[in-house]
Amino acid sequence: MLRRVLRCVAATGLLRSAGPERYELTGACRAVLGGFAFGGFLFNADPEMWKALGEITETIRSGRPPLIDRYGSVYEYLATQPATAAGFDALVKGNYAPVADALAQSADFAGLGTVVDIGGGHGGFITAILRAHPSVRGILTELDRALPGARAHVSAIGLADRCEVVACDFFTDPLPSGAGCYLLAHVIHNWDDEQALAILGAVRAAIPDDGRLLLVEAIIPDDDSPHLSKDLDIRVMTILAGGERTESEYARLLAEAGFRPQPAAGLARVESVMVGVPAGR
Secondary structure: OHHHHHHHHHOOOOEEEOOOOOEEEOHHHHHHHOOOHHHHHHHHOOHHHHHHHHOHHHHHHHOOOHHHHHHOOHHHHHOOOHHHHHHHHHHHHHHHHHHHHHHHHHOOHHHHOEEEEEOOOOOHHHHHHHHHOOOOEEEEEEOHHHHHHHHHHHHHOOOOOOEEEEEOOOOOOOOOOOOOEEEEEOOHHHOOHHHHHHHHHHHHHHOOOOOEEEEEEEOEOOOOOOOHHHHHHHHHHOOOOOOOOEHHHHHHHHHHOOEEEOOOEEOOOOEEEEEEEEOOO
């Protein structure tokens, strides 16, 4: 059975025959193993992630991914599976690196002083901003699970003196207040509308009236055109309470939370950024 599977894989170019009953890796396969795509393999091949896609019928019927009932959230599950969590972190880092670079070049962060990256993972977005704008300081907030990786990444690229890494659960802890810019990059799509409004409300409580909120997401187009965000929406739907949204849906959330939403601007891949300006208190 193993030989039959390897024979099938060899047809993709990832393996090649190396003698009777033997196969070896090709250069293409070695490149994949050394890149962030392998993190995607590790994450999506995890038994629970694989199972979640197969449970999509139950998710549609109940309106809730069964994975949440089993573990509380995908992040609570990842906290118990270090290999899967490492794959997820590598996938996120590789996918979002060009988006972070595009965001860093898209705005005059120098005039905003301090940027608070909320739920910033290992710091891909905040470090891209700090590298591009030497006068800016950063604060990265995350749950305890991500803090060691975030601190290691910030230190490794020589930004530890300009970027504070702090533990913060945005549902229970107050966010650092008074910064000129607050960044939510691929955070809101994880949560349903009620939870999203709670997060945005926490930002509104912390942000000064002249501050700016930057919302980075894969925004779904309103028509039936092919778009990766539609596929991402289905994948998110099977493991989280949230999903991708259209521009009008994000604008409505921002307005309800006390922000004046600005039109979305494209960044890289399929991601866009929306700016939220604090409305009058």
